[in-house]
Amino acid sequence: MTVEDAKYIREKVMAHNKWFEECIPMIASENLMSPLAKEMLISDFADRYAEGLPGKRYYQGNIYVDQVEIKALELAKKVFNADFADVRPISGTVANMAVLFAFANPGDTITTCALAQGAHISTCEFGAFGQRSVNSVNYPFDEENMNLDVDGTIKLLKQVKPKVAQFGLSVFLFPPPLKELQDTFNEVGCLVWEDCAHVLGLIAGGQFHDPLREGVNIVSSSTHKTFPGPNHGMLLGQNLTEEQEKKLQKAVFPGVTSSHHLHAMAALAITLAEMDVYGKEYAAQACKNSRALGQALYELGVPVLCEKQGFTRSHAIAVDVAQFGGGLECAKLLEDANIICNKNMLPRDTSSVRPSGLRLGSQEMTRLGMKETEMKQVAEFIARVVVKKEDPAKVKEDVKDFKRQFSTIQYCFNADEPAYAYHKLVQ
Numbered sequence: 178m179t180v181e182d183a184k185y186i187r188e189k190v191m192a193h194n195k196w197f198e199e200c201i202p203m204i205a206s207e208n209l210m211s212p213l214a215k216e217m218l219i220s221d222f223a224d225r226y227a228e229g230l231p232g233k234r235y236y237q238g239n240i241y242v243d244q245v246e247i248k249a250l251e252l253a254k255k256v257f258n259a260d261f262a263d264v265r266p267i268s269g270t271v272a273n274m275a276v277l278f279a280f281a282n283p284g285d286t287i288t289t290c291a292l293a294q295g296a297h298i299s300t301c302e303f304g305a306f307g308q309r310s311v312n313s314v315n316y317p318f319d320e321e322n323m324n325l326d327v328d329g330t331i332k333l334l335k336q337v338k339p340k341v342a343q344f345g346l347s348v349f350l351f352p353p354p355l356k357e358l359q360d361t362f363n364e365v366g367c368l369v370w371e372d373c374a375h376v377l378g379l380i381a382g383g384q385f386h387d388p389l390r391e392g393v394n395i396v397s398s399s400t401h402k403t404f405p406g407p408n409h410g411m412l413l414g415q416n417l418t419e420e421q422e423k424k425l426q427k428a429v430f431p432g433v434t435s436s437h438h439l440h441a442m443a444a445l446a447i448t449l450a451e452m453d454v455y456g457k458e459y460a461a462q463a464c465k466n467s468r469a470l471g472q473a474l475y476e477l478g479v480p481v482l483c484e485k486q487g488f489t490r491s492h493a494i495a496v497d498v499a500q501f502g503g504g505l506e507c508a509k510l511l512e513d514a515n516i517i518c519n520k521n522m523l524p525r526d527t528s529s530v531r532p533s534g535l536r537l538g539s540q541e542m543t544r545l546g547m548k549e550t551e552m553k554q555v556a557e558f559i560a561r562v563v564v565k566k567e568d569p570a571k572v573k574e575d576v577k578d579f580k581r582q583f584s585t586i587q588y589c590f591n592a593d594e595p596a597y598a599y600h601k602l603v604q
């Protein structure tokens with residue numbers, strides 16, 4: 178009964194859509210694409226192939242694809258003030274694999290952060306780093322500041338002399354201390370790479386930090402976290418030699434991609450154009466919101482990490498819910514109240530299955546127009562479930578009422594334009 182199966186699947190997707198309209202979205206690695214960007218995903222680009230670089234393709238039919246990709250590259254360089262960009266990696270992990278293919282041979286030493294310090298799985302032993310058989314060495318971490326221990330890191334870099342020094346986290350509260358490490362990078366002669374998957378949208382808007390001005394040679398990233406684009410990836414570069422740029426391009430194709438999801442590439446180009454206009458305002462508000470959320474939760478008796486440092490400089494905060502049953506239980510209760518977030522390991526945790534923390538992100542709520550006042554309201558919903566152990570079903574009704582006022586995506590081109598065929602098609 179294939180039609181029934183298709184109907185079933187479509188109904189489930191529609192049910193998901195409706196559910197998320199009624200939820201407060203707080204997963205720090207997610208976001209909402211603008212209607213115009215989303216429209217690109219159902220364009221004919223989705224059905225086509227392109228391999229290689231604009232003007233040097235292996236297939237015909239890429240006239241307009243080339244024009245879009247050239248524009249995407251131009252916008253990426255402008256928005257991030259970069260002298261190299263590649264918009265073909267199909268995800269953040271694939272972008273990381275391309276950097277590994279280009280610049281690290283099996284056995285080479287790369288310094289990086291550890292999983293329990295908030296690193297992403299792709300930079301761990303059982304992720305892409307391990308698959309590439311690099312010798313990865315972890316930096317010493319200062320748990321109190323949720324950042325690298327500067328003196329220890331300088332010592333480590335001098336001792337192991339890595340070929341590549343890699344930075345970037347998935348619980349990314351504070352920027353890495355790159356300025357303090359600059360002299361050591363020069364002394365060791367390593368390539369400096371930062372994985373900005375979580376904070377790319379903040380960087381585009383001039384918040385958090387500016388890696389390409391702080392000695393970073395290569396930025397790898399996803400384009401769907403604080404950067405509100407499609408599920409895709411991107412590479413940026415500064416002060417690379419022509420040979421290094423070519424190596425990176427070759428690592429992307431044919432190294433780790435064939436076609437590069439042209440519809441997503443077009444959606445990325447649209448999002449870059451939107452971030453060029455609205456990025457500053459959006460990123461500043463997302464950072465203000467995460468701090469306001471941290472402060473409000475703290476005042477309601479929920480321990481938030483790094484109170485002394487203002488909780489965060491990014492879109493994310495880390496919350497310690499050990500005394501309220503732990504991350505797993507709290508995340509589930511919150512889901513029952515239509516508040517979507519994830520359990521997360523905190524520095525001293527040993528179990529990733531039953532960690533003591535929650536990670537909360539402000540970026541998607543920001544996209545929906547929420548400001549500091551709304552963060553207080555959201556903190557209260559959370560406290561009712563987590564601290565007061567109110568029935569989540571009851572809180573859920575209030576969450577739904579609250580969410581109704583925030584259904585339009587902000588910081589993007591006018592959604593009333595007739596070009597938005599997407600909305601008409603899905604309704």
Ligand SMILES: *Cc1c(COP(=O)(O)O)cnc(C)c1O
Binds near residue numbers: 206268270296373400
């Ligand atoms: C999310 C994330 C990635 C992976 O991104 P995908 O696009 O899901 O492959 C890589 N690195 C970091 C630091 C991340 O947070």
